[in-house]
Amino acid sequence: MKNNQDNGAHPTEAKLRTDAVDSSPLPLKDYDDEFAITEAYRKSLPDMQNADARQIFGANVPILKVGISNFRLPLRYITPSSDTHTLETSVTGTVSLEADQKGINMSRIMRVFYKFKERIFTPDLLQSILTAYKNSIRAQQAQIKLEFEYPILKSSLRSELNGWQYYKCAFEGKVDELNQFHKYIHFDFIYSSACPCSSELSEHARESRNIYGIPHSQRSTARVSVEVADGEHISIEDMQQICLSALKTETQVMVKREDEQAFAELNGAYTKFVEDAARLLYEELIKEPRITDFQVVCSHLESLHSHDAVAVIHKGVSGGFTGEFDDFKGLVR
Numbered sequence: 001m002k003n004n005q006d007n008g009a010h011p012t013e014a015k016l017r018t019d020a021v022d023s024s025p026l027p028l029k030d031y032d033d034e035f036a037i038t039e040a041y042r043k044s045l046p047d048m049q050n051a052d053a054r055q056i057f058g059a060n061v062p063i064l065k066v067g068i069s070n071f072r073l074p075l076r077y078i079t080p081s082s083d084t085h086t087l088e089t090s091v092t093g094t095v096s097l098e099a100d101q102k103g104i105n106m107s108r109i110m111r112v113f114y115k116f117k118e119r120i121f122t123p124d125l126l127q128s129i130l131t132a133y134k135n136s137i138r139a140q141q142a143q144i145k146l147e148f149e150y151p152i153l154k155s156s157l158r159s160e161l162n163g164w165q166y167y168k169c170a171f172e173g174k175v176d177e178l179n180q181f182h183k184y185i186h187f188d189f190i191y192s193s194a195c196p197c198s199s200e201l202s203e204h205a206r207e208s209r210n211i212y213g214i215p216h217s218q219r220s221t222a223r224v225s226v227e228v229a230d231g232e233h234i235s236i237e238d239m240q241q242i243c244l245s246a247l248k249t250e251t252q253v254m255v256k257r258e259d260e261q262a263f264a265e266l267n268g269a270y271t272k273f274v275e276d277a278a279r280l281l282y283e284e285l286i287k288e289p290r291i292t293d294f295q296v297v298c299s300h301l302e303s304l305h306s307h308d309a310v311a312v313i314h315k316g317v318s319g320g321f322t323g324e325f326d327d328f329k330g331l332v333r
Contacts (some may be wrong), residue, residue, distance in 0.1 A: 001167050061097050067094030067109050076120045080237050084120060090147040095139035112136050117252045122188045123183035123228055126214045127174030140177040145170055154256050157262035163253030169236055185234060189243035194267040195222040217267055219302040221331040222281060232290040246284040247277060274300045278311040295321035299331040
């Protein structure tokens, strides 16, 4: 039979500990919907984000980016005709965190952003939001990215049909420790890429052996990222026109037979390897004075192979886009 001394405690000490536990009131499990916050109560709430450096877990080092990702809300975007589109937008907002700072108030990033939610969003507006982030959260650097699907009404090639083409887009802004602002647009353009090699081989079979062959082609994606020059403006429609001028073979929304035939002819006139697509886009982008830097990523979803063909090209501005890209699977859709 065990006695009170088995655990090394004096019987009187054990009795005192038991009494202390038994006398503690149990917390209520009811939600009090009548409880009203007072200013004094609000000030008494613990604030671990602003705890001193002694509360930091792990290495006391700076953090490049900390914040929240994918909070969504409807935002308005202006068109060249001064109309607006209200589009569901996914927002990522981050700031830098210095050593000796425990953390940031994450909800403040969203609260600051919501002060701008009634505005019409352009890349330039991001500077005001980022400045507010830095002032509110006491950060050296801040970044924000808005991702949305932007509609443009497109006409068919030969019939009189119209349909809405949706483009995956993002506005991005960065402010550094010197309050220098950089604004970016990311734009996905989906096009058809007919293989030049397959086209020539099909013609060879026809000419040498009278054998009918069909060149392979595939749905392809170019992600074009540009840094817009200070004081300049580029619309999503501008981005679409730059890509269309370079690649010609954008996928269609509404088609009849005459449009399908026209698309086949268009692909025949503008065959392209993935290397061609990247260089064609470079040729158009380098001519645009409103763009200070750019990067192009192309992915051709090969119908011949079980893998994709990819290419990356950039302008080569010092301190700008580096050519790094590791989300090729994200271009597949």
